[in-house]
Amino acid sequence: MRGGGPDSMRPVRDAKGGAGVSIRPGDLLDTLKIVWTASPRHTLTYAATSLLGSALPAANLYVGKLLLDEVARSVQGNVTYQSLLTLLAFQVGLTVLGSLLSTFQGAAQQLLGDSLQHGVSRRILDKAAGMSVEAFENAETYDKLQQAYREVGTRPLGVATQLIGLVGAVVTLVSVGALIAQLGFWVLPLVLLASLPGVWVSNRFGVENYRMLRWQTHDARVQNYLGSLLTSDTLVKEVRLFGFEPYLLRRWREYYLGFRKQLEDIVRRRALWGFGASLLSALLIGVASALILRRAADGMIGVGDFSVFILGIAQVQGTVSGFLNGLSGIYQNLLYMRNLFEFLELPDRDLNAGETWSGPIHTIEFQDVGFRYPLTERDVLRGVNFTVRRGQALALVGENGAGKTTTVKLLTRLFEPTSGRILLNGLDSARFSPRSVQKEMSIIFQDFGQYQMSVRDNVAIAEVERLADRPGVEQAIEQAGAAFVGSLPDTLDTPLGRLFQGGRQLSGGQWQRLALARLYFRDASVLVFDEPTAALDARAEFETMEALRGQARDRITFLISHRFSTVRLADHILVLDGGVVTEAGSHAELLARGGKYASLYRLQASGYGPEGAP
Numbered sequence: 001m002r003g004g005g006p007d008s009m010r011p012v013r014d015a016k017g018g019a020g021v022s023i024r025p026g027d028l029l030d031t032l033k034i035v036w037t038a039s040p041r042h043t044l045t046y047a048a049t050s051l052l053g054s055a056l057p058a059a060n061l062y063v064g065k066l067l068l069d070e071v072a073r074s075v076q077g078n079v080t081y082q083s084l085l086t087l088l089a090f091q092v093g094l095t096v097l098g099s100l101l102s103t104f105q106g107a108a109q110q111l112l113g114d115s116l117q118h119g120v121s122r123r124i125l126d127k128a129a130g131m132s133v134e135a136f137e138n139a140e141t142y143d144k145l146q147q148a149y150r151e152v153g154t155r156p157l158g159v160a161t162q163l164i165g166l167v168g169a170v171v172t173l174v175s176v177g178a179l180i181a182q183l184g185f186w187v188l189p190l191v192l193l194a195s196l197p198g199v200w201v202s203n204r205f206g207v208e209n210y211r212m213l214r215w216q217t218h219d220a221r222v223q224n225y226l227g228s229l230l231t232s233d234t235l236v237k238e239v240r241l242f243g244f245e246p247y248l249l250r251r252w253r254e255y256y257l258g259f260r261k262q263l264e265d266i267v268r269r270r271a272l273w274g275f276g277a278s279l280l281s282a283l284l285i286g287v288a289s290a291l292i293l294r295r296a297a298d299g300m301i302g303v304g305d306f307s308v309f310i311l312g313i314a315q316v317q318g319t320v321s322g323f324l325n326g327l328s329g330i331y332q333n334l335l336y337m338r339n340l341f342e343f344l345e346l347p348d349r350d351l352n353a354g355e356t357w358s359g360p361i362h363t364i365e366f367q368d369v370g371f372r373y374p375l376t377e378r379d380v381l382r383g384v385n386f387t388v389r390r391g392q393a394l395a396l397v398g399e400n401g402a403g404k405t406t407t408v409k410l411l412t413r414l415f416e417p418t419s420g421r422i423l424l425n426g427l428d429s430a431r432f433s434p435r436s437v438q439k440e441m442s443i444i445f446q447d448f449g450q451y452q453m454s455v456r457d458n459v460a461i462a463e464v465e466r467l468a469d470r471p472g473v474e475q476a477i478e479q480a481g482a483a484f485v486g487s488l489p490d491t492l493d494t495p496l497g498r499l500f501q502g503g504r505q506l507s508g509g510q511w512q513r514l515a516l517a518r519l520y521f522r523d524a525s526v527l528v529f530d531e532p533t534a535a536l537d538a539r540a541e542f543e544t545m546e547a548l549r550g551q552a553r554d555r556i557t558f559l560i561s562h563r564f565s566t567v568r569l570a571d572h573i574l575v576l577d578g579g580v581v582t583e584a585g586s587h588a589e590l591l592a593r594g595g596k597y598a599s600l601y602r603l604q605a606s607g608y609g610p611e612g613a614p
């Protein structure tokens with residue numbers, strides 16, 4: 001798991017703590033630019049229909065008032081049926097216009113949302129594709145990426161629609177307000193005032209809710225991870241056998257209970273404040289109603305005016321609440337956008353920066369190489385020196401955590417050394433672009449990928465330019481001894497894995513052979529085997545090592561293995577201990593030296609019986 005296993009899980013944090021993020025002045029404009037670029041046509045359509053629609057409530061109120069006044073006058077007999085019908089036609093016209101506008105508005109919103117989701121997802125994926133391995137191994141960056149990607153479907157569109165909604169609300173408020181204001185100068189302020197308490201409450205708790213969710217991101221990820229352990233097909237065997245389901249469920253529930261406590265706290269406080277706010281609002285509306293009825297009793301306003309007041313209150317309240325909710329919504333969405341911008345602004349690691357390396361690598365020399373993982377306090381490699389030449393195989397041995405994989409990460413330019421240099425053919429590797437150097441290297445990692453794609457894709461993605469090179473794939477499969485491919489229903493085109501329908505699941509060793517085929521498929525002068533035989537049976541291991549020796553003739557081979565039967569085949573062996581090279585030499589030399597290598601070798605050999613001994 002990224003960011004550590006369950007042992008490194010942090011406790012649920014307090015929801016009321018600061019979110020640690022605040023929006024910047026340019027964020028709104030930047031967001032609008034993103035929206036506009038996603039689809040200018042739909043942005044315009046949405047804005048135009050939305051703003052036109054905002055003027056309709058006032059028009060409706062006004063026509064309704066005229067209609068009521070006419071009906072009242074018709075009681076006295078001085079109104080023609082014709083004039084009533086004309087007003088009705090206006091009202092029907094407004095209704096039709098309203099539904100026409102909202103139809104266009106809805107369609108534009110859906111299409112704009114789709115373009116935005118695609119556009120922003122694309123930017124996030126582009127960014128993720130260019131991010132260093134280091135960034136992925138950093139929990140904070142990884143959280144940012146996850147959050148940005150998770151909410152990409154709603155947030156940017158939210159800012160746009162809410163902002164246009166705000167302008168629309170102003171149009172509605174001004175037009176409806178102008179009608180209400182004619183009933184008396186105090187009516188509008190009272191009605192506006194009555195809307196505020198409820199809106200304040202929803203605004204305040206909306207922000208708090210958002211902060212709570214933000215704070216829960218890390219813990220929610222841990223909880224999700226725990227859930228995924230219980231639903232994973234690959235882990236089910238281990239989980240059942242060790243029987244740690246109750247532990248996982250308990251941890252999962254602990255996180256849930258933590259979230260629940262925070263939610264209950266917010267819901268309780270929100271309910272209390274909400275109740276108080278609605279009482280206050282009812283009181284203010286009561287006062288306004290009493291005052292207006294006073295004027296009606298005095299014969300100063302008619303039935304049409306009264307309808308404007310009654311319907312206007314609801315309209316103003318709804319619009320003010322929409323306006324302020326829109327404000328807080330924009331704020332929350334902008335907080336998300338800030339996270340997105342911060343993510344997009346993370347320094348890129350340009351894999352193409354530097355001179356372009358071309359041609360085979362003949363020698364690799366580590367000169368005093370040291371390394372410390374970012375944000376950590378300990379050097380995991382110190383003063384590592386060695387030279388390896390074409391045709392040679394170098395084995396790295398050492399106990400778990402000794403620094404073997406890290407050495408390979410530096411060699412393959414996934415990370416850069418914090419001190420010292422790596423020379424390729426005598427030239428400083430740092431001068432050359434990581435991508436061009438990586439082109440000369442092929443690798444099978446300890447935790448190699450099991451791609452839920454076809455057999456052919458699993459092999460050929462090592463060199464995507466040659467995806468169609470069927471003979472090349474077949475050759476690599478043969479070199480890797482992955483003969484089982486021939487008995488798959490569609491041979492190279494058989495889909496693999498259980499994720500998708502029709503996929504064939506392979507055994508661990510079969511997957512590993514495909515990973516080996518992937519390594520062979522790339523035409524590289526440096527081959528790196530990080531535990532290449534861990535999942536292979538004895539025969540497969542032997543064959544692999546034979547093939548490896550064949551391959552190694554005109555290449556440089558790096559081999560990490562805990563199996564000494566494999567390691568002894570290497571020309572040169574480095575023993576790493578706590579990030580330092582403690583012994584170096586050939587198998588025979590190291591045995592003769594009688595140091596750590598010799599003792600580890602004898603320890604393992606004794607496990608294999610007398611034949612295993614040197």
Ligand SMILES: Nc1ncnc2c1ncn2[C@@H]1O[C@H](COP(=O)(O)OP(=O)(O)OP(=O)(O)O)[C@@H](O)[C@H]1O
Nearest residue numbers: 137373376380398399400401402403404405406407
């Ligand atoms: N991404 C990382 N961030 C911080 N520390 C790391 C990271 N990856 C590895 N380490 C630390 O670096 C040290 C060397 O790890 P490395 O993976 O190179 O060991 P290894 O010799 O390959 O071990 P193994 O035999 O278990 O594969 C370990 O102490 C490990 O905890």
